[in-house]
Amino acid sequence: MTEVAHAPGFGEPLAAAPAYAESVPFHLDLSPLRRLVRNRARAAGLAPHRVVDLVLAVGEATANTVRHAGGTGTLRIWQDDTEIVCEVSDPGHMADVRAGELPPAAGTRGGQGLWIIHQACDYMELHSSDDGTVVRMHMRRDA
Numbered sequence: 001m002t003e004v005a006h007a008p009g010f011g012e013p014l015a016a017a018p019a020y021a022e023s024v025p026f027h028l029d030l031s032p033l034r035r036l037v038r039n040r041a042r043a044a045g046l047a048p049h050r051v052v053d054l055v056l057a058v059g060e061a062t063a064n065t066v067r068h069a070g071g072t073g074t075l076r077i078w079q080d081d082t083e084i085v086c087e088v089s090d091p092g093h094m095a096d097v098r099a100g101e102l103p104p105a106a107g108t109r110g111g112q113g114l115w116i117i118h119q120a121c122d123y124m125e126l127h128s129s130d131d132g133t134v135v136r137m138h139m140r141r142d143a
Helices: 031-043 048-068 113-120
Strands: 003-006 022-027 072-079 083-090 123-129 132-140
Touching (some): 031 083, 048 083, 048 113, 113 123, 113 132
Parallel strands (some): 003 123
């Protein structure tokens, strides 16, 4: 299972994305984001199956923005020597600090997006407050 990090008290913000992170606002149309993530993940040297995993994870996070937070958010993407990181932020608020840590109950609708992200990525950070929600997905470049 993927390692999960919640900011202390679930209200403390995550460390800021680096200044060189690419920032792409989105509203409803997610296909350009999937293409961008696929291209950046390939360029970062991820194996083909890991490219698919990262595109899937970002697709789930952005779909959650569309379904639960009004459809408008921001994708940030960056890489360093060890990993590629994708961050989806939106104005929504999550009350469940353990969302996605366990698989959703059989037969339930919804609630699978964060679970899928946990399974697809090497590491996931989640922060939510009245200011919005941030889902940060990490993929090691050497895995």
